[in-house]
Amino acid sequence: MRVVVDLAVCQGYAQCAFLAPDAFRLNGTEGLMYQPNPSGDLRRAVLRAVAACPVQAISTDAAVPAATDASVPAARAGDAR
Amino acid sequence: MPGKSRAQRIVIVGASLAGLWGAATLRKEGFDGVLTIIGDENDPPYDRPPLTKQVLTGWVAPDHTVLPHLEPLGDTRWLLGTPAAHLDRRAGEVVLADGTRVPYDLVLIATGVRNRPWPVDEQATLGGVCGVRTRGDAARLIGHLEAGVSRVVVIGAGFTGSEVASACRHRGIDVTVVEQAQAPLTGALGGVVGDVAANLHTTNGVDLRCGVTVDALEGSGGTFRAAALSDGTTVDADVAVVALGGMRNTEWLADSGLASGPLGVAADAGCRAVAVNGLVTDDVFVAGDVARFAHPLFDYQFLTLEHWENAVVGAQVAARNMICAPEDRRPHACVPTFWSTQFGVNIKSVGVPSLADQIIVTQGSTGAGSFAAAYGDCDGRIVGAVTFDHGRWIDHYRGLIERAAALPEPYDADLPDKPEPARFPPHPAATYHGPTVVVTGHSPTRMDAVRLPDGRSARDY
Numbered sequence: 367m368r369v370v371v372d373l374a375v376c377q378g379y380a381q382c383a384f385l386a387p388d389a390f391r392l393n394g395t396e397g398l399m400y401q402p403n404p405s406g407d408l409r410r411a412v413l414r415a416v417a418a419c420p421v422q423a424i425s426t427d428a429a430v431p432a433a434t435d436a437s438v439p440a441a442r443a444g445d446a447r
Numbered sequence: 448m449p450g451k452s453r454a455q456r457i458v459i460v461g462a463s464l465a466g467l468w469g470a471a472t473l474r475k476e477g478f479d480g481v482l483t484i485i486g487d488e489n490d491p492p493y494d495r496p497p498l499t500k501q502v503l504t505g506w507v508a509p510d511h512t513v514l515p516h517l518e519p520l521g522d523t524r525w526l527l528g529t530p531a532a533h534l535d536r537r538a539g540e541v542v543l544a545d546g547t548r549v550p551y552d553l554v555l556i557a558t559g560v561r562n563r564p565w566p567v568d569e570q571a572t573l574g575g576v577c578g579v580r581t582r583g584d585a586a587r588l589i590g591h592l593e594a595g596v597s598r599v600v601v602i603g604a605g606f607t608g609s610e611v612a613s614a615c616r617h618r619g620i621d622v623t624v625v626e627q628a629q630a631p632l633t634g635a636l637g638g639v640v641g642d643v644a645a646n647l648h649t650t651n652g653v654d655l656r657c658g659v660t661v662d663a664l665e666g667s668g669g670t671f672r673a674a675a676l677s678d679g680t681t682v683d684a685d686v687a688v689v690a691l692g693g694m695r696n697t698e699w700l701a702d703s704g705l706a707s708g709p710l711g712v713a714a715d716a717g718c719r720a721v722a723v724n725g726l727v728t729d730d731v732f733v734a735g736d737v738a739r740f741a742h743p744l745f746d747y748q749f750l751t752l753e754h755w756e757n758a759v760v761g762a763q764v765a766a767r768n769m770i771c772a773p774e775d776r777r778p779h780a781c782v783p784t785f786w787s788t789q790f791g792v793n794i795k796s797v798g799v800p801s802l803a804d805q806i807i808v809t810q811g812s813t814g815a816g817s818f819a820a821a822y823g824d825c826d827g828r829i830v831g832a833v834t835f836d837h838g839r840w841i842d843h844y845r846g847l848i849e850r851a852a853a854l855p856e857p858y859d860a861d862l863p864d865k866p867e868p869a870r871f872p873p874h875p876a877a878t879y880h881g882p883t884v885v886v887t888g889h890s891p892t893r894m895d896a897v898r899l900p901d902g903r904s905a906r907d908y
Contacts, residue, residue: 373496
């Protein structure tokens with residue numbers, strides 16, 4: 367899965383780091399570091415962290431229909447026409 | 448055109464943060480036509496801020512920062528690995544470097560910036576000389592760090608250079624940072640805060656050399672060995688990280704008739720591109736690092752902001768304005784926000800500190816490296832704020848900036864109650880256009896402005 371945290375919104379409450387320590391951790395007292403592409407076995411923990419974030423700073427593609435994968439980039443521009 | 452735009456073909460040039468967010472916003476706002484995204488890198492849109500943080504420290508692999516699709520992008524055509532070479536506005540086509548022509552009704556320019564390379568080619572190509580902009584750059588740098596190095600020299604102590612130095616120290620690697628100004632982060636945050644940043648470097652074991660420049664990168668056998676500094680000293684190192692900022696990717700627009708150049712692509716507050724003659728276009732929009740837009744909150748000055756938040760919000764505003772009714776368009780007027788994590792300290796800023804003359808520490812202690820400070824312009828209005836490990840206060844300062852409030856007094860009783868000079872370096876004079884723009888025509892109502900191609904004289908017009 368893919369994760370992005372809006373660090374302008376994040377206030378370092380660290381709920382995510384408690385609930386999904388393999389995907390989120392604090393660097394110092396309030397600087398968040400996270401796994402943008404956590405492995406599948408972290409999915410449940412990451413989704414709990416998303417739900418628990420007091421400022422809702424964490425977004426994932428978990429709710430986006432799988433059909434999105436049809437738009438995975440082509441390697442080259444050869445099929446442009 | 449009344450009501451919803453009837454555009455059927457939208458092309459986004461740039462497949463990074465702003466391009467992806469623009470695409471997601473177009474779909475979210477109901478655009479169901481043909482969407483094409485053009486990117487020069489082969490990779491799908493990935494996030495760059497982690498590259499100098501959790502990637503460089505080794506926790507996250509360089510290819511594990513792919514950005515999520517937060518909206519279904521539907522039938523979207525991705526043209527990756529070939530840069531755009533021209534924008535043919537008369538034909539309504541983006542022309543790729545391989546000659547492919549991609550027609551558009553509306554186009555969003557989000558080509559961002561690239562790393563400013565070391566200016567001397569034969570030194571820049573020495574083994575061990577790196578930049579950090581792309582995931583490939585990060586992978587190469589990590590390869591060097593993990594191969595075992597005696598010392599890394601970082602050229603430039605802006606945010607990127609400081610984060611690289613922090614990651615090196617995290618790995619226990621000796622690092623020398625060379626900065627032209629008197630302290631790190633001075634261009635963005637001024638000398639008062641720069642002194643705090645300098646202390647952060649030195650207490651974390653960085654060999655910080657300020658007020659000097661690198662004269663030459665020296666090598667032997669094609670490999671970097673040492674940096675010769677302007678003060679006559681030499682720093683022996685195996686790796687040189689060039690962190691001299693970015694260059695905006697506008698060269699491909701040189702013959703487009705847009706007001707573009709080294710400072711970016713000019714746009715109005717609604718992200719519509721401005722043409723060479725100063726008129727706003729209606730089918731070309733700009734977002735992200737490459738956009739130079741008039742900001743209503745800062746006296747309509749044209750600002751370029753290389754911030755994550757600016758790319759996201761600018762792309763959202765631009766995409767919405769592309770397809771909504773003209774009377775529903777909104778300005779990209781949000782207060783700029785920025786963050787950095789280095790040496791375990793969370794740095795946040797809001798507003799545009801570099802527009803300030805004065806600074807006042809309002810909370811905490813600069814000596815302890817944990818504080819908030821507000822920046823004021825010459826009229827005493829707050830124009831920015833910065834926090835070191837005081838991030839929860841940033842929204843408070845944002846509110847003051849949004850209301851154009853007066854520079855606040857300190858909230859902590861023991862702080863000096865008078866602002867001091869913020870000590871920003873003088874802004875270097877930068878030319879907007881490479882080639883000259885000239886006004887043509889004789890009758891006052893029939894005049895126009897055109898950009899002279901290289902080697903042409905004004906007499907040709």
